[in-house]
Amino acid sequence: GAGVSQSPSNKVTEKGKDVELRCDPISGHTALYWYRQSLGQGLEFLIYFQGNSAPDKSGLPSDRFSAERTGGSVSTLTIQRTQQEDSAVYLCASSWDSNEKLFFGSGTQLSVL
C-alpha cells in the first residue's frame, strides 16, 4: 500500500529479550519519526531522522534503545534487554522533507511479560 507500514503489529516477548520493530515509510519521505504511546497516554518522542543529517536521538529513554535508518528508507527500532515498562504501542511516522504533515503507521503493540 501507499501508507506507512509497521511490523509486527503485535509483539509479545519475555523480560530480558531483545526486540526489533520495523517501519517502512511512504516512498520518497525523507523525515521519519518514532514515538511511544503507553496505555492512555500521549505520544512520547523517541527519535527523528531527516535525510542524511545525524538523527535526533534526544527522546530515547535509555541506552537499551537504538534505531537505524538504512538507505534513507526502512527504519528499525531495537530494544535490548526489554523491561516490563517498555510495554507500549510504538508508532512510526514519515513526512516529506521536514514537513509538519506526518503520516503515521498503525503501530506495533509491544507486550513484555
Added chain:
Amino acid sequence: GQQLNQSPQSMFIQEGEDVSMNCTSSSIFNTWLWYKQDPGEGPVLLIALYKAGELTSNGRLTAQFGITRKDSFLNISASIPSDVGIYFCAGQLYTDKLIFGTGTRLQVFP
C-alpha cells in the same frame, strides 16, 4: 520528553453537543497542528495552522493559532459518534521535530 499541555484530559459528551479543547506551550511555534487518533490506529492530521491568529475550518472542526504563538484551540460543532477518539495538538518551530500534546480523549454518547 517535552510535551505540550492539553486540556481537558478527557471529555464525555452527548451527541449533538459542541466541544472545545486547547493546547498550551511554554515556547512559541511557527506551526500548530491537530491530529485525531482512532482506536488501534495512528493519528491522522485534521488541521494545520501557519500564522498567529489564523482561524481555519475543516467541516465541523475549527482551529485557531493563538496570538501569543504559545497556544491553539480546537472546536468541534454538533458532535457525532464517529468523533470519538484521542485528539492531539502538535507544534513545530521552523524545521525542528514536531512536539505533541498529552491528548484529549473524547467520548460521545448517543
